[in-house]
């Protein structure tokens with residue numbers, strides 16, 4: 219069967235394999251996503267899910283783990299025993315060491331039984347919730363263990379991080395591509411599954427308010443913030459090698475930037491959209507010298523601090539982190555997109571752990587009207603803002619100037635807010651639900667194509683190289699603060715400042731809002 223996109227509203231019949239089924243990602247994200255899809259009738263009845271990992275586990279124990287995961291992390295809770303059993307019976311567990319090809323032959327026999335039981339025509343989706351070093355081995359052994367010899371489609375879903383730099387990503391890609399074609403590969407960036415990231419296209423291209431203004435003539439700067447309150451938690455060993463640059467910037471931050479900056483695609487088709495995104499990444503100015511990197515990028519690491527009265531340790535004291543580590547837990551940059559649309563418009567990005575709030579927001583700051591307008595003579599006009607709230611609040615916020623009621627011409631900024639999460643709940647459906655559903659239907663739109671990924675690494679590698687040469691620019695910031703002090707200077711040098719996130723200023727004063735908050 220060909221690997222064509224299936225537009226139907228429910229998933230085609232398939233066996234889903236979760237490699238890494240005993241791991242954290244499966245427990246916190248994948249099982250809950252599968253249950254939500256089931257509850258919404260999107261999986262139908264003809265499906266099977268096989269958990270694969272090394273440790274011995276019976277299918278009954280596996281279903282107990284599944285139940286615990288749904289109870290803790292899923293937005294739906296099991297209703298009654300019969301309903302739960304009807305779902306859980308689709309799950310089974312297969313213990314296998316990724317490197318052992320014999321194990322795949324046993325898996326094949328198990329899968330064929332499931333396909334016969336549920337009348338599934340050989341469609342197989344392999345989700346690799348595994349360390350990336352194992353991707354190549356799994357791909358090879360799926361082929362050598364004859365797991366790809368059916369008449370149905372075969373798709374591979376892979377998690378980030380995809381490589382450590384461009385050369386390692388290319389090697390990884392080669393290993394996978396010996397077995398799977400590009401159109402069979404779905405590289406996850408869960409930010410692309412978020413409601414408001416997908417909404418960027420609609421906000422931009424379906425509004426006469428914004429579309430004509432979306433360029434250097436009308437936009438002064440763009441600010442993308444991805445702030446987290448958490449530290450590295452128990453992922454110190456992974457994070458210490460990755461840092462914010464590889465963990466967040468190479469993927470989520472650049473993906474949001476491309477959605478904001480891309481040209482309208484000729485069709486709303488996965489390949490057309492991804493073509494436009496690649497063009498943006500190729501237009502982002504590369505910082506090749508140490509001086510360019512120092513002038514445009516700030517990296518920081520959290521030191522001891524406090525958050526809401528709680529004492530927090532510094533990064534170097536975290537579990538599995540080297541006491542001399544120079545890994546950045548904070549990144550901020552002035553990025554430039556050197557094309558006709560964006561020439562000269564700074565895109566300021568910042569992301570960090572142990573910041574004061576959990577918030578992902580994109581602020582579009584518009585250029586001001588000419589200052590000689592009569593009423594603006596003796597008043598400082600604030601710029602118009604469009605704020606796209608991505609996470610955890612979801613919505614759109616517009617700030618405009620209006621006359622203050624009264625006899626004179628005093629101008630005040632007012633806000634118009636569409637708070638989506640207040641109305642329909644946060645992140646509904648969750649990113650992983652959308653992405654699993656898209657992958658099983660063969661829709662690549664919100665997955666990263668290889669050339670996108672390659673272009674992103676080519677932007678990141680020179681920054682990492684400059685940092686390796688000179689770690690002297692690492693700035694420490696107290697946990698619970700907004701990062702190194704210098705991060706404000708990045709904008710003030712250009713005559714701008716960061717807009718507060720979550721609609722709050724530093725003293726937690728809410729902005730004017732028509733929702734009455």
Ligand SMILES: NC(=O)C1=CN([C@@H]2O[C@H](COP(=O)(O)OP(=O)(O)OC[C@H]3O[C@@H](n4cnc5c(N)ncnc54)[C@H](OP(=O)(O)O)[C@@H]3O)[C@@H](O)[C@H]2O)C=CC1
Nearest residue numbers: 238239240241242243271272273315316347348349377378
């Ligand atoms: N956790 C998260 O929130 C996120 C994770 N990711 C990525 O997802 C992937 C998985 O992460 P996570 O779940 O946290 O990792 P964990 O360490 O929690 O789980 C790893 C899984 O891999 C299995 N495994 C490891 N080696 C083998 C092997 N040789 N043969 C068979 N199974 C093996 C483990 O099974 P067992 O121990 O039973 O052998 C376990 O199920 C990683 O690439 C990570 O970067 C990406 C975004 C977020």
Ligand SMILES: O=C1O[C@H](COP(=O)(O)O)[C@@H](O)[C@H](O)[C@H]1O
Nearest residue numbers: 378408446448465466470578609
């Ligand atoms: O991919 C990752 O993302 C999370 C943040 O995701 P969010 O959806 O909660 O905003 C981050 O904590 C983690 O370090 C990173 O690997």
